[in-house]
Amino acid sequence: MFVYAHSDETEPLGNRIVEAPIDEHQANYLRNPRTQWDVYVPVGSLARGEELVTTGAGKTIQCGICHGPDL
Structure with a gap:
């Protein structure tokens, strides 16, 4: 699972589909099925x-x- 680094660095997406939870604690630790995600697609x-x-x-x-x- 990708999570947001607290940084302004970026990298090209290329051919990847990247999903990252908006609230990492809700997604990763509590496994909340209603957690919202950002999805980046080419x-x-x-x-x-x-x-x-x-x-x-x-x-x-x-x-x-x-x-x-x-x-």
Whole structure:
């Protein structure tokens, strides 16, 4: 699990998807299922994921074939 360092340093996201809890104590120690998270994703990754789910993107079958159309 990534947690925020109390620093102004940054690094390129690259192809990673990074999730970090807003309140580390609630997420890591209390395991609160309602803890809020910040999620950082590369530009365009949500559109690529949607294409993969709905069409298979020429790499696999559509997810709805096995999981139903309301996935």
